[in-house]
Amino acid sequence: MISRKTLIATLLAVSLSSFAAAGNAASDTVRIVTDPTFPPMEFTKAGQRTGFDIELLEALVKEMGKKLEWTDIDFKGLIPAVLSGRSDAAVSAIYITDERKKVVDFTDSYYAGGLVVLTRKDGPIKSLKDLDGKKVSVQVGTKSVKYLQDSYPKVQRVEVEKNEEMFNLVGIGRSDAAVTGKPAAKLYAQAHPDLAVLDEQITTEEYGIAVSKDQPGLTKDFNAALQRIKANGTYQKIVDKWFEGGAR
Known part of the structure; x- marks a missing residue:
């Protein structure tokens, strides 16, 4: 007969194992919020998200070897969603500003707008x-x-x-x-x-991905992936598709 002490230890080990597995699974998924109402950056067509930002993030996350989970919310709620931990990052033609940098980190600029x-x-x-x-x-x-x-x-x-x-x-x-x-x-x-x-x-403004300050590693991974897709030509293909005359 298994003692009570042994049973508790076994249940605790199983619980911790399950928690670790859940943590590992979560780390394989990048949760992104966006407001898909701003073509050509992000919008909905035939019930599907599309646009420059959407394709860029899909390329970046694929390059990082992770999965991507989208959530659509109003623009004013993007930064609060990152701050509350409901998402890991936000992309939605967000300008990099000193005021926003006080509460979130930004990746390197991925496009110049204004x-x-x-x-x-x-x-x-x-x-x-x-x-x-x-x-x-x-x-x-x-x-x-x-x-x-x-x-x-x-x-x-x-x-x-x-x-x-x-x-x-x-x-x-x-x-x-x-x-x-x-x-x-x-x-x-x-x-x-x-x-x-x-x-x-x-x-003239720079667009960036807003990332939780609690995840500096994610910002670093985004930047590294951005450099790689620029080097292999993927970035330019996305730019050429969505912006006539290429990046400006």
């Missing part, structure tokens, strides 16, 4: 100085909000949850312009001939 103005061709905004006093739509949680607060305090900000709603307000004339990232603005304007992106770019 803020631009999308407006109607027949509208009143022809240059950046024309923004003052106008209605400008921006997505909540993005750098566009603070930029307008600091640089154009006379702007009437129209803050919305979704990227598509921000663009639609310009199209129907409820906003005079939208301030957002260049890739998405350019793509939207191409599909809507009555809209245009001002030639004068507001800022």
Whole structure:
């Protein structure tokens, strides 16, 4: 007959073994949050996530020999999800900023973007100085909000949850312009001939993957994988697919 002491020791060993196995399994999966409403960076087509960021992360995680687990949430919830431990990292055309670096780590920049103005061709905004006093739509949680607060305090900000709603307000004339990232603005304007992106770019920004400060090894692995896919040509193939004329 097995003694009580032996039984407890056996159950404890099994429990610890199961816990370790679960930990190892978890370490093989990278949990990523994104807001797939920002083409061409990330969006949903035929019920599937696609876009530059999506393909890039799939290539990086494959290069790292790990599995990828996606979760879709609103942009304003991306950093909080990383901070709370609900995800290991976030990718969603996130600009690397000093303010964000206080709470999360960032990988090396994987693409250069920047803020631009999308407006109607027949509208009143022809240059950046024309923004003052106008209605400008921006997505909540993005750098566009603070930029307008600091640089154009006379702007009437129209803050919305979704990227598509921000663009639609310009199209129907409820906003005079939208301030957002260049890739998405350019793509939207191409599909809507009555809209245009001002030639004068507001800022030049770097996109990065936001990673929990508790996982410095993951940031290091992402950076190493990024260098490898740049060296083997995978990165450039993704860039060429999603951005006309290659990286800028």
